[in-house]
Amino acid sequence: TKDDQGKPLFNKGHVTFDAVFSSLVVIFQQAVTIIVVAIPEGLPLAVTLTLAFSMKRMVKENALVRRLSACETMGSVTAICTDKTGTLTLNQMKVTEFWVGTDQPRGATAIAGSVVSLLCQGAGLNTTGSVYKPDNVSPPEITGSPTEKALLLWAVADLGMDADALKRSCKVLHVEAFNSDKKRSGVMIKDNATGAVVAHWKGAAEMVLANCSMYMDTDGAARELGAEQRRNLEKVINDMAVGSLRCIAFAYKQVDSTTEQSKIDNDGLTLLGFVGLKDPCRPEVKAAIEACTKAGVAVKMVTGDNILTARAIAKECGIISSNDPSGIVIEGHEFRAMSPEQQLEIVDRIHVMARSLPLDKLALVQRLKQKGHVVAVTGDGTNDAPALKEADVGLSMGVQGTEVAKESSDIIILNDNFDTVVTATRWGRCVYNNIQKFIQFQLTVNVAALVINFVSAITTGKMPLTTVQLLWVNLIMDTMGALALATDTPTKALMDRPPIGRTAPLISNAMWRNLAAQAAFQIAVLLALQYRGRDVFGTDEKGNGTMIFNAF
Missing domain, CATH: 3.40.1110.10 (Calcium-transporting ATPase, cytoplasmic domain N)
Structure with missing residues (x-):
């Protein structure tokens, strides 16, 4: 309102509409900024970068990935059902x-x-x-x-x-x-x-x-x-x-x-x-199977050979060991004759299935999945397609494999070697590890920024980190962090621990502990600067805001 001379009235206890609207805009802007910070929008980018980078590197190690998500799934595999001829052996009869x-x-x-x-x-x-x-x-x-x-x-x-x-x-x-x-x-x-x-x-x-x-x-x-x-x-x-x-x-x-x-x-x-x-065993197979056993991945050989031949090859490869007397060597027709309940009871202990039909391999995969296993299957024939489709990860052979098998698979093993399956497992664990690293990094940043701005907005009415600054952190700094963590290569230590189960949480207890400790440290330092920075360092409000942003 204005008086007779056209001058605004600034009576005590009254404010103009422009001032109220401006305050509401600032509050709305702060609220939107807090929501933007709360959502880790860099996560899809990080996951895609990790999978794409791993896919490219795996091709150099003779594993052609046809389905991107299979990279990560390989890291959670708990059982591998593998063929004998050409995969465990040289296929040189x-x-x-x-x-x-x-x-x-x-x-x-x-x-x-x-x-x-x-x-x-x-x-x-x-x-x-x-x-x-x-x-x-x-x-x-x-x-x-x-x-x-x-x-x-x-x-x-x-x-x-x-x-x-x-x-x-x-x-x-x-x-x-x-x-x-x-x-x-x-x-x-x-x-x-x-x-x-x-x-x-x-x-x-x-x-x-x-x-x-x-x-x-x-x-x-x-x-x-x-x-x-x-x-x-x-x-x-x-x-x-x-x-x-x-x-x-x-x-x-x-x-x-x-x-x-x-x-x-x-x-x-x-x-x-x-x-x-x-058909001699591949020289590197025994070490590869030992690596799987050490990593908590059960290797099961499924072959059409005589049970005695299958047992002999399994011993030579290390699938059957004297340290595990409970391991079962069974023929396909015996497994077929059992009820589903009986199959479920023994499926974990089956090491070798001889004289098997394609449907026996499919049944084995189904029972393993019912037991909670994440299953990978290798196959090269047209009749292996159902098992390759049913498995969590289907691995077809690039040399001896038929086109039907390759189309049904998620990953093509270009050199038909079981050692490449182990390499794919190692890369899968690396992908999962990289995703967990980025999530821990991203959530720590988001929690710290969210708490600082929320607490400051409630107590002082102002946010120490402006909208532009937070967008810079989210879009630029987080992207660089994602690139750095997504391109981390696998280490041998990845195969020294058990696989991540099908129902395991993505954010582990150790990650929550690290996140909470690091976020609490950042929040404490930045709130101290927010409340006492001007007094301690003798800066004005703008200088203190710049100092908080640089410290963050």
């Missing part, structure tokens, strides 16, 4: 033993020609691999899976197989591809010269042997497979398995050429022989 019947011949010269011919047909035609020999001087080029390559190389080098001549002399009538349920593959061929039709089978020794009623001797005579002979042959298989050899059997059957065959007959077979393939 080589035939080291050869048996015909119950005899172990020194070479092809010690076997009848008819047996050698049948073995060449079984190895060279019942296969998904191929042999290409450009000339008589150069060694043959062999393609196919590691098992097929090893068998073809053995047939060429030890049996003297001529792959081109063999294909010209026979016609393939029917093929039955390898089946993970039956663990064998078959082919029906017709000899172009004689017109004879023969069915050849190749696969897991104990499964092929179960369908045999005769066996071939080294002299080429077919003998009846009695109970004693069967026990002797089973002993040969077991001895190979105990020696960590994969045992493959060859069998055949003469087929009536006048009868129409819609499928290959697998009953009443005649056993030709066994071969034992050795």
Whole structure:
């Protein structure tokens, strides 16, 4: 209001509207500033920076991350279900033993020609691999899976197989591809010269042997497979398995050429022989598994191999140790036959699952998750996709893995090496550790600024830290802190502690203690400057505000 001369009235006890509005604006500005300070808006940036930096560094260590959050999840993994072939082993198969019947011949010269011919047909035609020999001087080029390559190389080098001549002399009538349920593959061929039709089978020794009623001797005579002979042959298989050899059997059957065959007959077979393939463990695997055990991560091997072979490889790798007699080695069909409650009861103690199907691996992952484990799974085949999807982190193989497996996974192991899985775990723990460091740093700053401004606003009506100053701290200084903490690299000490559980709080008790102590120290110093700084240092209000900001 104004008087008759147009001058404002400043009566005692009255204020102008402009002054009231200005005070309200200041109060609103202070309130908004306090709210901005209370929210750690730098946290999403810090998390993204940490994950992106780790993802880039992990590629250099042969781990290609397809899903960003998988970096952090790897740090919480408590159980790893891993394949054997190619992951724990070198995937470089080589035939080291050869048996015909119950005899172990020194070479092809010690076997009848008819047996050698049948073995060449079984190895060279019942296969998904191929042999290409450009000339008589150069060694043959062999393609196919590691098992097929090893068998073809053995047939060429030890049996003297001529792959081109063999294909010209026979016609393939029917093929039955390898089946993970039956663990064998078959082919029906017709000899172009004689017109004879023969069915050849190749696969897991104990499964092929179960369908045999005769066996071939080294002299080429077919003998009846009695109970004693069967026990002797089973002993040969077991001895190979105990020696960590994969045992493959060859069998055949003469087929009536006048009868129409819609499928290959697998009953009443005649056993030709066994071969034992050795796939050595990777030299670094034992140390990697020891590191996992020390870090509280359980490693479980899931394989399609014979239980004795699986046990031998597990001992060689360190998955089974004499220090843990409670560890269980089980076959897939046994685990499958159990009720879900029984599976839950033993799942923690399972170290090796042999003769497993893809659905057994999926069931194992599901039971482990029900027990509260954070589960990582390695896989390379199309049928591993369900387990890779179900796991908290799916790790596919970059060399031997199929496209379906890679699409179903979160991380691709570019060198198919289990040691890289351990490296990914170490980086995962580093990511989680870096996020915790930043949260502790950010919350300490926010709590200190919040308390200082709130207490000062209540007691003096003024905030020592202005809006611009707090925005500077939040947007600039916190971003620099996030960059520094996000790019911290992993240390060996990260693998000396147990994994962070699925239900563990993000802010631990130690973090709360550090946060409270450091925030209390900052608040005490800054409030002392706020209330006594002008008197002690002889500064004006602006100088004291600058001093508080610089100290903060």
